[in-house]
Amino acid sequence: MTSNRAVVTATPSFISPILPSNFMQEATGGDRPLKLGILASGSGSNFEAIAEAIASGELNAQIQVVIYNNPGAKVCDRARRWNVPAVFHDHRQYKRRQLDAQIVATLQEYDVEWVIMAGWMRIVTEVLIDQFPNRVLNIHPSLLPSFRGARAVEDALQARVKITGCTVHIAALEVDSGPILMQAAVPVMPDDTPETLHARIQVEEHRIYPRAIALAAQQAKNSP
Numbered sequence: 001m002t003s004n005r006a007v008v009t010a011t012p013s014f015i016s017p018i019l020p021s022n023f024m025q026e027a028t029g030g031d032r033p034l035k036l037g038i039l040a041s042g043s044g045s046n047f048e049a050i051a052e053a054i055a056s057g058e059l060n061a062q063i064q065v066v067i068y069n070n071p072g073a074k075v076c077d078r079a080r081r082w083n084v085p086a087v088f089h090d091h092r093q094y095k096r097r098q099l100d101a102q103i104v105a106t107l108q109e110y111d112v113e114w115v116i117m118a119g120w121m122r123i124v125t126e127v128l129i130d131q132f133p134n135r136v137l138n139i140h141p142s143l144l145p146s147f148r149g150a151r152a153v154e155d156a157l158q159a160r161v162k163i164t165g166c167t168v169h170i171a172a173l174e175v176d177s178g179p180i181l182m183q184a185a186v187p188v189m190p191d192d193t194p195e196t197l198h199a200r201i202q203v204e205e206h207r208i209y210p211r212a213i214a215l216a217a218q219q220a221k222n223s224p
């Protein structure tokens, strides 16, 4: 089975008020950067928000690799601009666990410690989760446990809720059910479309994801 690997390298929120102002520096150990692997299927705006948080010094981390599963995914262009290696694994070429085994091999090749799903639209299995226990994070465009699944924004509109938002959680085998790290709420406007509501949610996603990564690292550091 040939892997459709394409390695591309080239050139370049709702924090809880109880956290101290220097939380981000403290949270990420203040010293050795976190080694992140990003899984993304599409646009990659959350990848870019994390890259920007690192560049600004808000998050003490480095992105070792971006893994994507759709040919032509815009995240690949964004990775190139940020000088981050991007590796393509075509999910259509593998069964679910085989895909995860390919992903694990790439993550290990790039010395990744934290797996950041950022618009990763494939359900992952124990093949990946067991290799990174409590270190696979996901961002979801609703206030979990409401509106689990791949159509959370549309489902919120259909339910006519007045408030929705986004959630960063630790991924568990059961989809969108792992421990919640951080959430942010946004209003639903009467004339919202899925696009306008998603755009409002993504402003908050980009704000909280870097902070949630730092929080997860702090919690892991404090609980041996």
Ligand SMILES: Nc1nc2c(c(=O)[nH]1)N[C@@H](CN(C=O)c1ccc(C(=O)N[C@@H](CCC(=O)O)C(=O)O)cc1)CN2
Pocket: 117, 120, 121, 122, 123, 124, 125, 138, 139, 140, 141, 149, 150, 170, 171, 172, 173, 174, 175, 176, 177, 178
């Ligand atoms: N084991 C887990 N895997 C994933 C989780 C998780 O919490 N546990 N989060 C999802 C992200 N996600 C919602 O946040 C999500 C993504 C995709 C799907 C889904 O039904 N995917 C289909 C394929 C859809 C497609 O390719 O367009 C599938 O995998 O068969 C549900 C939820 C990421 N993975």
Ligand SMILES: NCC(=O)N[C@@H]1O[C@H](COP(=O)([O-])[O-])[C@@H](O)[C@H]1O
Pocket: 040, 041, 042, 043, 044, 045, 046, 047, 118, 119, 120, 121, 139, 140, 141, 149, 150, 151, 152, 166, 202, 205
């Ligand atoms: N169920 C998973 C899901 O819907 N995830 C969502 O995909 C988008 C990816 O955007 P991005 O590619 O611009 O980061 C994000 O809004 C994320 O919450």
